[in-house]
Amino acid sequence: MAAKxxxxxxxxxxxxxxxxxxxxxxxxxxxxxxxxxGQRYTAKSFPQNEAIGSAQLLWNGGLDLDTxxxxxxxxxxxxxxxxxxxxxxxxxxxREALESWRAVSGIDSFSEARMDRWYTRAENGLALREIGGxxxxxxxxxFEEGHKKHGLDYVSLRRAQSDCxxxxxxxxxxxxxxxxxxxxxxxxxTYIARGEQAGLKIxxxxxxxxxxxxxxxxxxxxxxxxxxxxxxAKKAILACGALGTPQLLLNSGFGERLPALGRHFTAHPxxxxxxxxxxxxxxxxxxxxxxxxxxxxxxxxRFKLENVFAPxxxxxxxxxxxxxxLLHYMKKYRNLACIEVALRAETEGTLRTDKSGxxxxxxxxxxxxxxxxxxAARLVTQMLEASGAERVVKTWLQYCLHLMGGCVIGTDGxxxxxxxxxxxxxxEDLYIADSSIFPNAPGINPAxxxxxxxxxxxxxxxx
Amino acid sequence: xxxxxxxxxxFGPLEKKALTRLGDxxxxxxxxxxSFSELGCIDHVNDFACVAPLExxxxxxxxLKALAIAPGFCLRALCWAMLNADRFPFFLATPLRQLNIGxxxxxxxxxxxxxxxxxxxxxxxxxxxxxxxxRLRD
Numbered sequence: 266m267a268a269k270x271x272x273x274x275x276x277x278x279x280x281x282x283x284x285x286x287x288x289x290x291x292x293x294x295x296x297x298x299x300x301x302x303g304q305r306y307t308a309k310s311f312p313q314n315e316a317i318g319s320a321q322l323l324w325n326g327g328l329d330l331d332t333x334x335x336x337x338x339x340x341x342x343x344x345x346x347x348x349x350x351x352x353x354x355x356x357x358x359x360r361e362a363l364e365s366w367r368a369v370s371g372i373d374s375f376s377e378a379r380m381d382r383w384y385t386r387a388e389n390g391l392a393l394r395e396i397g398g399x400x401x402x403x404x405x406x407x408f409e410e411g412h413k414k415h416g417l418d419y420v421s422l423r424r425a426q427s428d429c430x431x432x433x434x435x436x437x438x439x440x441x442x443x444x445x446x447x448x449x450x451x452x453x454x455t456y457i458a459r460g461e462q463a464g465l466k467i468x469x470x471x472x473x474x475x476x477x478x479x480x481x482x483x484x485x486x487x488x489x490x491x492x493x494x495x496x497x498a499k500k501a502i503l504a505c506g507a508l509g510t511p512q513l514l515l516n517s518g519f520g521e522r523l524p525a526l527g528r529h530f531t532a533h534p535x536x537x538x539x540x541x542x543x544x545x546x547x548x549x550x551x552x553x554x555x556x557x558x559x560x561x562x563x564x565x566x567r568f569k570l571e572n573v574f575a576p577x578x579x580x581x582x583x584x585x586x587x588x589x590x591l592l593h594y595m596k597k598y599r600n601l602a603c604i605e606v607a608l609r610a611e612t613e614g615t616l617r618t619d620k621s622g623x624x625x626x627x628x629x630x631x632x633x634x635x636x637x638x639x640x641a642a643r644l645v646t647q648m649l650e651a652s653g654a655e656r657v658v659k660t661w662l663q664y665c666l667h668l669m670g671g672c673v674i675g676t677d678g679x680x681x682x683x684x685x686x687x688x689x690x691x692x693e694d695l696y697i698a699d700s701s702i703f704p705n706a707p708g709i710n711p712a713x714x715x716x717x718x719x720x721x722x723x724x725x726x727x728x
Numbered sequence: 729x730x731x732x733x734x735x736x737x738x739f740g741p742l743e744k745k746a747l748t749r750l751g752d753x754x755x756x757x758x759x760x761x762x763s764f765s766e767l768g769c770i771d772h773v774n775d776f777a778c779v780a781p782l783e784x785x786x787x788x789x790x791x792l793k794a795l796a797i798a799p800g801f802c803l804r805a806l807c808w809a810m811l812n813a814d815r816f817p818f819f820l821a822t823p824l825r826q827l828n829i830g831x832x833x834x835x836x837x838x839x840x841x842x843x844x845x846x847x848x849x850x851x852x853x854x855x856x857x858x859x860x861x862x863r864l865r866d
Contacts, residue, residue, distance in 0.1 A: 333821075
C-alpha cells in the first residue's frame with residue numbers, strides 16, 4: 266500500500282463519465298490524475314483504416330463476446346473512451362425512463378425536474394447540433410419514406426458536433442474511428458482538454474488491474490507496458506463503463522461485500538437490416554445518421570429504429586454469407602440502405618470474472634426480447650421493401666454499443682452497489698457515475714445521461 | 729491500403745497458411761474482387777491478433793494448426809457450420825459462433841477494409857466497390 270495520496274482524485278477511465286469528472290474537478294481546483302488503458306490520439310493521428318481503427322480504438326478489437334458467443338459488446342479504448350468512437354447522439358431520458366429508474370432504485374432525484382440542472386450543464390459543455398433536413402442523405406430519405414408509409418413518427422437526431430462540413434462534402438462515417446476534423450465533441454477535445462489546461466495529469470496506456478482502499482487513501486495497481494505502476498489518491502472514481510468498472514471491482518475482491526456487484530447488467534441489443542436497391546444509395550456519404558423513430562407505438566413495442574450505416578469491413582463481417590455470395594453482396598455496397606433496430610431489452614445479465622481475471626458476460630435474450638427483435642426486423646423489412654428494396658439482409662450477429670448496469674445505484678446495499686451520493690457501499694472514498702450504475706435499460710442513448718450524472722457527482726465532490 | 733505489416737506476432741507460418749486457405753473459401757475472388765490470398769492481407773493478421781486476449785489466440789492457434797493440413801472440403805464444411813451454428817447443439821454452437829467471429833474478424837474485415845500486401849498492384853476491394861470516404865480537414 267502506498268503511504269500517501271499523491272492526488273485528490275484518481276479517475277480510472279476517460280469516457281463520458283471520467284472525462285467530465287476529470288475536467289470539472291481539476292477546473293474546480295482539485296489535483297486529479299486521469300488513467301486510461303488505451304492510447305491517446307489527436308484529429309491528425311486517428312487511424313484512417315476501419316480495421317486498424319477497430320483494433321486500436323476498441324477493447325479486444327471490438328470483439329468482446331458473451332459466454333455463448335452470440336452477442337458482441339463494443340467499448341472504446343483510447344483517451345476519450347466511447348465518446349471517440351460513438352455516434353455522439355445526445356438525448357435526455359424522458360419522463361417514463363426516469364420514473365422507471367426511480368421506481369427500481371428508490372432514488373427520488375430521478376425526475377425530469379431534478380435532472381434538468383445536470384442535463385443543462387452537460388449540454389452546455391458541448392456544441393450540439395440537430396441534423397437538419399438538408400443533411401439527410403438517400404439512406405435517411407428511405408427511413409423517412411418507410412415511416413410515412415407505415416404512419417409512424419420520427420425525429421431528427423441531436424449530435425455533439427461543431428462543424429462537420431457535410432454541406433461541403435465531408436463524410437461523417439469516417440469519425441467512427443475518431444473525428445479527423447475535431448468536430449465531434451468527444452471528451453478529449455472538450456472536458457479533458459479543458460481539464461488539461463487547468464493542470465490535469467493524463468496517463469494513457471495504463472491498464473488498471475487492482476484497487477485497494479485504505480483509511481484515507483485509495484491505490485490502483487496496474488501495468489503500463491511491461492512496467493507495474495501504482496497511483497494513489499484521497500478518493501477514486503471508477504469510470505471504466507459497464508464492463509470495466511465491475512471487472513475492476515470483482516478482480517479487487519469487492520464482490521464479497523457487495524452482493525449486487527456484477528448483477529443487473531443491461532444493454533440495448535442492436536441489429537442492422539440492409540436493403541439491396543437497384544439504384545445507388547450511397548449511405549456512407551455525408552451525415553450518415555440523421556433520424557430515429559419516435560412516438561407512442563415504439564415506446565409500447567420497446568424498440569426504436571435508427572437510420573445508420575457502417576463501413577465495408579463491418580458490413581461484410583456481419584453479413585450472413587461467405588464466398589461468392591458475399592462478394593456479390595459487397596459489390597452492391599453502394600446500393601445498400603440500412604435501418605437499425607435497437608431493443609429496450611428487459612433482459613438482465615450477470616458479469617463475473619474467472620481465475621485469470623477475465624470478464625465473463627452472461628447475457629442471453631429473454632423470450633420477450635427475442636420476440637420484439639423479430640417483430641422489429643419484420644417491420645424494417647416491410648419498410649425497406651416498400652421503398653423498393655429488392656431483398657433485405659438481416660445480420661447474423663447482434664451487438665451492443667450501450668452497456669449498462671453491473672454496479673447499479675439504489676437505496677438498498679443488498680441490491681445495489683452505489684448509493685444516492687454515488688459512493689460505493691461501505692467504501693466512502695470510492696465513487697461511480699458511469700453507465701454501470703444505470704438501474705435498467707432506458708431505451709435512450711445513454712451518453713448525455715452519463716455526463717449529467719457525472720456533473721452531479723463532480724458538483725458534490727467539489728463542494 | 730498497404731502498410732508495414734508486423735514481422736512477428738502470435739501467428740506463425742502454419743496458422744497463416746490455414747487462415748489463407750480459409751480466406752480463399754470465405755473470399756474466393758470474382759466479380760472483379762481479388763481473392764484473399766491475392767490481396768495479401770494475411771500480412772497484417774498479427775496486427776489484429778495481438779489485440780485479442782492471449783488465451784483466445786492460443787486456442788485459435790491450435791485450431792488453425794489443425795486446419796492448415798485439413799482437406800479443402802473440411803474448410804468449406806467448417807465455413808458452413810460456423811454460419812449455421814444455431815442448428816447445432818449448445819456444446820458445438822458456442823465454439824462455432826466464437827470461431828466464426830474470430831475468423832471473420834481476421835479475414836473478412838481486413839479484406840473489405842482493403843488492407844493489402846506491399847506488393848499488391850491490382851484493384852483493391854474498395855476500388856472494386858467504388859468506395860471512398862471524403863475526409864475534409866478544413
